[in-house]
Amino acid sequence: MRTRSTFSISFWISTARRNDGNAKIYARITVxxxxxxxxxxxTIPKEIWDSKGSKVLGRTKEAQEINTYLMEVETELFQCYRELRSRTSHVNLQLKVD
Structure with a gap:
């Protein structure tokens, strides 16, 4: 019997330990x-983050660059997950990503 695992990626910002109005961008991987x-x-100004869309708002060069980077990270993480799934029947977060 084959078990089915769930996998998702989301992006979010954290203003923890910052009081300058900026926030760091994080990727959350869930398995x-x-x-x-x-x-x-x-690090971006927290006002330009779209939490529903998980992306940077605006059409500036910086916003487009960051949004492109987010898409690349998401694609690479999905590819890593697919590769792990082809090698093993169960994937967990104990495996480190370099």
Missing amino acids: DSQRANMSLKY
């Missing part, structure tokens, strides 16, 4: 209700 957060090393 079977286990979560792992990964910093994306981008």
Whole structure:
């Protein structure tokens, strides 16, 4: 019997330990209700973050660059997940991503 696992990626910002109006962007990877957060090393003004769309608002060059990067990260994480699924029957977050 083959077990089916759930996998999702979301992006969010954190203003923890910051009081300058900026926020760091994180990716959250969820596999079977286990979560792992990964910093994306981008800091943006929190006012330009669209929490519903999980992207940066605006048409500036910086906004487009960050949104493109978010799409690339999402694609790469999905590819890693697919590769792991082809090698093993069960994927969990104990495996580290380099």
